[in-house]
Amino acid sequence: MDMERVDQIIEKHNSEPSSLIQILLDIQSENRWLPKEALERISEKLQVPLTRIQQIATFYKAFSLVPKGRHGIHICMGTACHVRGAQRVLDTVEELTGIKPGETDADLKFSLETVNCLGCCALGPVMEIDGEIHGNMTPAETAETLKKYE
Amino acid sequence: MSEILLEIDGRQVEASPDMTVLQAAQKLGIKIPTLCHHEKLEPYGACRLCMVEVESRGSTKLVVSCVYPVENNLVVRTRSEKVDKVRKMILELLLAHAPDSRDLQRYAQEYGADKNRFEKEPSFCIHCGLCVRYCAEVKKKHAIGFIDRGTHREINFIQEIASKECWNCKECFPLCPTEALQAAYVLSGALVSSLPIFK
Known part of the structure; x- marks a missing residue:
């Protein structure tokens, strides 16, 4: 900048x-x-x-002192999402992007975070990318969704 | 400015309206244990060790004497069963962070605090803020500050300022109730290499 x-x-x-x-x-x-x-x-x-x-x-968590990726992925680990398989969604994202929560990949494409509730528990498990909510995620759908981001 | 009359441990004392309960007690020569208090610095109320019991208008409550202003007809008790219990608990919690601090151990003996009551988490820093406030308020250098929050909160030197100012000053070191271990450690870290958090 x-x-x-x-x-x-x-x-x-x-x-x-x-x-x-x-x-x-x-x-x-x-x-x-x-x-x-x-x-x-x-x-x-x-x-x-x-x-x-x-x-x-x-x-404040809103600020970062290290570079962040172009797309911010938030995976909800709240109770409702947890019982509906949030861990599997997280595992899939970790495997596909090669990063753990709190990290950013080398080509600054994705930053991964876990959150405790996104406020739409009926859609669980929920993944949010750049503010857009993706509900009822399965590992396969997660992979499909991630492909859409450049 | 009219004087304010209050009672501390059964003794009457006159105080000016801008004084705190701690200052009024010190005027009487009553010792209240403190860790984060320093005459040259603004009251901060971080360590909570100077907690006393006050009685006004018929009800008693526990207040932090270093930030509690004096008021008329206030009845203060600097030692009571309740106060001692609170101080003992505070000491035990602080000792989990700085088990080897001599200041803490001295107070622990006085209040019967067990330094092994809580699982040890030696971070050495008890967040009294003495170094941070001294650097900002007295030296006006702002070489050291707090970063992060909650359980991750710690002190951090600004490398550029520290490398210019700190070696010739080091006045914050003796202030540290945990014997400056953390300050020395973080300072040398800041001078040798830039800290990972603030590259």
């Missing part, structure tokens, strides 16, 4: 220290992660210590 864009985002929030989280969220959603250079730039422009930014960036 180039620093000009970071400056634009900071400018959009009037370099206001109280908008720190909004600025971080904007960068996170555009860039999918928060590079150290960007955090240093924010620290400088907002006059907020880097320790504070680091604390916030590591506190």
Whole structure:
């Protein structure tokens, strides 16, 4: 991510220290992660210590300090999904992408996370990719769905 | 500013409205155990060890004396069965993280806390925040901060600032109630290589 864009985002929030989280969220959603250079730039422009930014960036799960894949896979491990076979869905995804929950693959295609409930238990087991819900997943369907993403 | 009159352990004390119960007790020479308190720093209320029992308007409750402001006609008990029980529990929980801390062991003896009560999880840090706050409030360098949250929370030096400032300062080390082990460890880690969490 180039620093000009970071400056634009900071400018959009009037370099206001109280908008720190909004600025971080904007960068996170555009860039999918928060590079150290960007955090240093924010620290400088907002006059907020880097320790504070680091604390916030590591506190909230929405932020990532490491690069994330183009597609974020969330697999629901909640009770309803669990009893309907979420573990098999997860195993299939792990096998096909070669990554474990919390990891990103080498060509930055997928990032895998497990979540505890997506709020649509009737559709279990549920897999969410880039915000799109895929319900009633079987291992075979999981494989088919993953193929659609580039 | 009018003075405030309160009672601590049966003794009357006058305090100014901006004082905390802990400060009023210290004025009387009453010792309340603390771990995260430091005169030069803002009250933080992290360790909860300075818990006391207060009685106002007929009801008693447990409050953290280092962040509780004085009020008129407050009755404070710094030692009671309830207070001692709470402090013993806090010490036992903290000892699971820093079993070798001398400060903790001294208090443990006083309150009869068993350092083996809970399964040990030696992270050395009890999150008192003394190093973090000292660096920010007194030195104004912000070289060290907290990262992550909950059970994963830990202190972390900012490599660029630490390599410039820390070797000549190290004033946070003696503040650490667990004897600076963690601070020293993390600092050397930060200087030798960039930490994995913050590359």
